[in-house]
Amino acid sequence: MQFTSEVTEHGVSERAFELEVAGERVPGIIWTPEGAVGPRPVVLMGHGGTQHKRVDTLLARARAYARHQRWAVVAIDAPGHGDRTTPEAAAAARANIQARIAGRTQGFDPERMREMAQRTLRAVPEWRATLDAVRTLPEVGEGPVGYWGVSMGTSIGVPYLASESRVQCAVLGLNGLRSGMDEFAAQAASITIPLLFVFQRHDELVNVEAGLALFDAFGAKEKTMHINPGGHVGIPAHEREEFERFFLRHLGPGGR
């Protein structure tokens, strides 16, 4: 884990880092309270498709968690995202997803499905390596761990959580289970940590039946599905407060 920059403002230290995982350079950011000493909860934040590790909404949550709860927060660029793609390819991916939303296109063609599965396969060891690395920092240590990731963050989060015993709770959402997704269903069934699953009633990319099917598939005894009106990118602001309180309930507040 190599730090490449550090900035501290408004009580939050933001450090960029790089990891090498299976020959790939994985860029990430860790946010911690200024002057943090000793172990604390850490929240892993998986960004959505076409987004990156420092997208506005994620950055705002990361700063709030470090500032108000004294947690550490970590984000990495998913394969093919952020610093791991070109501006042109990122713009093309955004145009593609916008067209899918406008066209209410649910599901993906077989080629795209294979591409997504490959990306997911690469992202899982990257999250494992990231957690390994941040836990060597004294200001993170062996504190409790949460995962946050909706949409693509759930496509990656489900196989990651299925293979990871160090995460205590997770916020997932904007994703579903359709027939033929047997491996995803099996992974979901093996997740038994408390879950908050957020869903949009008018999601252009996933219908509520698929969302309920994924919610049902999770092996967790404590799981709650929050359904709000609106489309895929319209999670209402008040849910941010719910995410934070969910993590607080399961991870506890940060220390010094």
Added chain:
Amino acid sequence: MQFTSEVTEHGVSERAFELEVAGERVPGIIWTPEGAVGPRPVVLMGHGGTQHKRVDTLLARARAYARHQRWAVVAIDAPGHGDRTTPEAAAAARANIQARIAGRTQGFDPERMREMAQRTLRAVPEWRATLDAVRTLPEVGEGPVGYWGVSMGTSIGVPYLASESRVQCAVLGLNGLRSGMDEFAAQAASITIPLLFVFQRHDELVNVEAGLALFDAFGAKEKTMHINPGGHVGIPAHEREEFERFFLRHLGPGGR
């Protein structure tokens, strides 16, 4: 509004009262912070079928709201419930609902539907009269108003809220919309205040499709459905915290 008893303990004053509405004696309770002065938010609490105005879960919430948020809380016995029935009739009603839960009996026969509609019809003006009465108290006044009621509390709450402009937000749930319930659907559509709609995934009395249909029917732009695993009487404890925060977001904290 005639007070019949008053007890203050642990910082909460509990006063029993009676109202006369359309020739009926309606018994109620109001909880307020000890020594409360001036207007404050008030939460109207509608108990479930076979329950009463001082059932354990309601009493615990009422005390917590008065103590922690300095809100006023009001509950009344619904028609045919609490002090408005006999112990024998109440026991028979409880046995009936337990048999329905055990038998997973959804919907009701026409006679029972008529009986429920009549009860609802009587409960609506009783809630209006109750709000009129408590607003004459200086320690309630014209503060913001919330409504809480699941199961029968929603069967009564939907027509009540449809006819009441003084309520700012409501927690509803454990109820659904089936074909033929056109009046209930129209009442739901006319409710535009923020709603938290809580639902149990394995509710023995209402399936999730009926629950989603009612959620969809509400006219509110800001509405969230919380789905948890478990049966009709199994709302998990953490939802109590969500109810309180929902009311806090929309009603604000109580004053002196």
